[in-house]
Amino acid sequence: xxxxxxxCKKSTELVTLDDExxxxxxxxHGSYLRGALMKITKGDRARAEDILQETMVxxxxxxxxxxxxxxxxxxxxxxxxxxxAIDHFRMQAARPQTTTDEIPxxxxxxxxxxxxxxxxxxxxxxxxxxxxxxxxxxxxxxMKGRSMAQAAEALxxxxxxxxxxxxxxxxxxxxxxxxxxxAYAA
Numbered sequence: 266x267x268x269x270x271x272x273c274k275k276s277t278e279l280v281t282l283d284d285e286x287x288x289x290x291x292x293x294h295g296s297y298l299r300g301a302l303m304k305i306t307k308g309d310r311a312r313a314e315d316i317l318q319e320t321m322v323x324x325x326x327x328x329x330x331x332x333x334x335x336x337x338x339x340x341x342x343x344x345x346x347x348x349x350a351i352d353h354f355r356m357q358a359a360r361p362q363t364t365t366d367e368i369p370x371x372x373x374x375x376x377x378x379x380x381x382x383x384x385x386x387x388x389x390x391x392x393x394x395x396x397x398x399x400x401x402x403x404x405x406x407x408m409k410g411r412s413m414a415q416a417a418e419a420l421x422x423x424x425x426x427x428x429x430x431x432x433x434x435x436x437x438x439x440x441x442x443x444x445x446x447x448a449y450a451a
Contacts, residue, residue, distance in 0.1 A: 282328045289335040290324055294342050301343065305350050316353060320346040387447060394441045399434035406431055 282290075298320060302313035323345050324331060324338065331338040392400050405416035406427070413431075417424045 282325050286335055287325055293335055294339050298346055316346055316349050319349050391441045391445055395437055398430055399437055402430040402434045
């Protein structure tokens with residue numbers, strides 16, 4: 266007669282945590298994990314939430330890791346979250362960057378950022394040529410984007426005066442721009 270042999274097959278049944286224990290884990294450790302993950306992900310809230318969710322799924326799948334109780338699970342949860350975060354960063358780094366055959370100088374939207382700086386400087390020089398009242402009206406209405414009523418309130422003058430000064434300021438500014446050799450686009 267032969268001795269009975271033990272079966273080495275593992276059970277395919279998945280043992281998981283109950284909902285109450287998982288809720289307790291999230292209540293006790295969720296905010297701490299989220300804070301640490303926000304630092305790890307450099308403020309990327311969506312990624313931090315994804316990693317937190319994946320960490321809780323792993324806790325749900327591995328109840329043996331928190332056998333000593335939910336209140337003692339923080340070190341294990343932090344280790345799992347850190348490893349998941351590392352995996353996320355590795356996956357992102359392993360993805361090939363999208364490249365193109367297009368030469369940067371041939372791009373349609375290849376506006377030079379220095380053009381804006383030069384234009385702002387030229388406008389500032391041209392504004393200095395105006396009378397102070399005209400300059401402040403143009404600044405309030407066109408640079409700060411205020412309405413006639415808001416500009417009137419900010420400057421302490423009636424709305425009608427704002428309208429009148431704006432009309433004459435725009436004409437004077439147009440003349441200054443033409444004198445400086447800058448074309449005015451209507």
